[in-house]
Amino acid sequence: MSSLLRLEGVSKIYQSRNGEIQAIEDVSFSVGEGEYVSIVGPSGCGKSTLLSIIAGLYEPTSGAVYINGTEVSGMSRDIGYMLQNDNLLEWRTIRKNVLLGLEIRRLLTPETIEYADDLLKKYGLYDFKDRYPSQLSGGMRQRAALIRTLAVKPNILLLDEAFSALDYQTRLALTDDVYGILKQEKKTTIMVTHDIPECISMSDRIIVLTKRPAKVKNIHNIEYPEGSRRPLARRNHPDFGRQFNEIWRELDVHV
Amino acid sequence: MYTYKGISKERCEYIRRIKRQKTLINVARIAVFAGIAALWEILAALNVIDSFIMSSPSRIAATISGMVSNGLMHHIGVTCLETFIGFLLGTLLGTAIATLLWWNDFASGVMEPILVILNSLPKIALGPVIIIWAGAGMQAIIVVAIAISLIVTVLDMLSGFINTDAEKVRMVRSFGAGKRIIFTKVVFPSNLGTLFTLLKVNIGLSLVGVIAGEFLVSKAGLGYLIVYGGQVFQMDLVMSSVIILAVVAALMYQAVALLEKYANRLLKFSTK
Structure with missing residues (x-):
């Protein structure tokens, strides 16, 4: 697998009035095309910061991020970013929300609009295109947010705790859904989460980070046989519990 | 049903x-x-x-019907026009200034103490100064009305802009939006509710400014009638003018409320 994204010695030191905080220390890894990689770590370890650096929202203090061999600086057009909340704009219909990214990037053409409409149709939201976000369920809203991100055709998708605002049942159903969508669209995905079962059920690889300052502690390859690769199927597989325990131990959580 | x-x-x-x-x-x-x-x-x-001092409903009714043939509509018109212009300019200028301050952190830092001081200052105190600067007449009255609603508008709109959902701003930024797009696509539409609340407050405030201005310097308007009535000890005229003023104020408020409803539907805000 050729590597699409590469992090080399990325460190981040925050400056604040109370002093310096080292959030990330010397993180390196690479992600291949079509891969689904999760980043887990103790809460507050700097995983979201890492994602923001990959997205180009923050600059690393040292080190660099490369996409297809080119160093990232500023917001990259290759990247679609999905946050914890769906952040749909309440005054826009679902369709206009989905077109927002294209609108901002000045990419609204009959072709791109058709592509967005196709996504809406494919993922069961076309009948709701003229509704407002407040008229949709949480799961549908998050799916609309995903389509908004996919509509700009990003090469790499970043999910920042994208499912954690949903209730448990919706989350299980939606992760299965999203997994299907992302595999079908062949998207390279990096997901940050604190939910261990969620990351085992969706990822090809899991990167475990240490407490702040975040360093790479371990990288797990997750392999499931054909036929039980979907998130819900994985949860029933005998390997699931073992993998959970391994990662749980590495996170070293103390209350 | x-x-x-x-x-x-x-x-x-x-x-x-x-x-x-x-x-x-x-x-x-x-x-x-x-x-x-x-x-x-x-x-x-x-x-x-004493109906000479307190007037009475029948005397007020008689006075008002007498006033109708005596240019009442002209007085109401003058007051409404001044209020409307003051209200419109106060709100527009206030929103524009708030936008500039949102745009520029440095400017808003510099302006903050000035705004706070101006906000707590009773703007009526500037009345005599405004009359000298703007000239005695309608322009001075409008300036008083603007002065009263402007600072509140700046402060409230600015705090609304600043408190826009940071996650939504991050979302549009992730698509590569700059400040202008962040403002037009998220920050301003998010604060339309604040703007309409301010419109309702401002219509009342600029009416206060207009009446105060008319007390100080005017040849027409409801404030003029009230002061004139007081000076010639015609309490029927004062009371009648106050009651008409109350009706005018209520109607103006309702007009803004109606406008809000209409605008919400136009902007396709979900009312549910």
Whole structure:
């Protein structure tokens, strides 16, 4: 697998009035095309910061991020970013929300609009295109947010705790859904989460980070046989519990 | 509505109860209003209160009907025009200044203490200064009206802009949006509610400014009538003008409320 994204010695030191905080220390890894990689770590370890650096929202203090061999600086057009909340704009219909990214990037053409409409149709939201976000369920809203991100055709998708605002049942159903969508669209995905079962059920690889300052502690390859690769199927597989325990131990959580 | 088929008996009962409650409130409102007017009239007729100082509903009615043929509409028109211009300019300028300050952190840092001081200063105190600067007449009155609504608008709009959902801003930024797009796509639309609340506040504030301005310097308007009536000791005229003013203020407020409803529908805000 050729590597699409590469992090080399990325460190981040925050400056604040109370002093310096080292959030990330010397993180390196690479992600291949079509891969689904999760980043887990103790809460507050700097995983979201890492994602923001990959997205180009923050600059690393040292080190660099490369996409297809080119160093990232500023917001990259290759990247679609999905946050914890769906952040749909309440005054826009679902369709206009989905077109927002294209609108901002000045990419609204009959072709791109058709592509967005196709996504809406494919993922069961076309009948709701003229509704407002407040008229949709949480799961549908998050799916609309995903389509908004996919509509700009990003090469790499970043999910920042994208499912954690949903209730448990919706989350299980939606992760299965999203997994299907992302595999079908062949998207390279990096997901940050604190939910261990969620990351085992969706990822090809899991990167475990240490407490702040975040360093790479371990990288797990997750392999499931054909036929039980979907998130819900994985949860029933005998390997699931073992993998959970391994990662749980590495996170070293103390209350 | 509740005669439609397929509605349960309980639902009919419920709707009927709500309607009855609504009617009762309306009847009570009219009764309270009529009661006060009647009491006022009776006490004046019995000479318990001095109708020369307190006036009375019948005298007010007579005065108003006399005023109609004596240029009342002109006075109402002048006051409304001044209020409307002051309100419009105060709100527009205030929103524009708030936008500039949101854009530029440095400028808003510099302006903050000035705004706080201006906000707590009673703007009427500037009346005499404004008259000298703007010239005695309608322009001075409008400036007073602007001065009263401007600072509140700047402060409230700015705090609304600053407190826009940071996650939404991050979302549009992730698509590569710059400051202008962040403002037009997220920050401003998020604060339309604040703007409409301010419109309602400002219509009242600029009316205060206009009446105060008319007290100081004017040849026409409801404020002028009130001051004139007071000077010539014609309390009927003062009371009549105050009552007309109350009606005008209520109508203006309703107009803004109606505009808000219409704009919300136009901007396709979901009202649910």
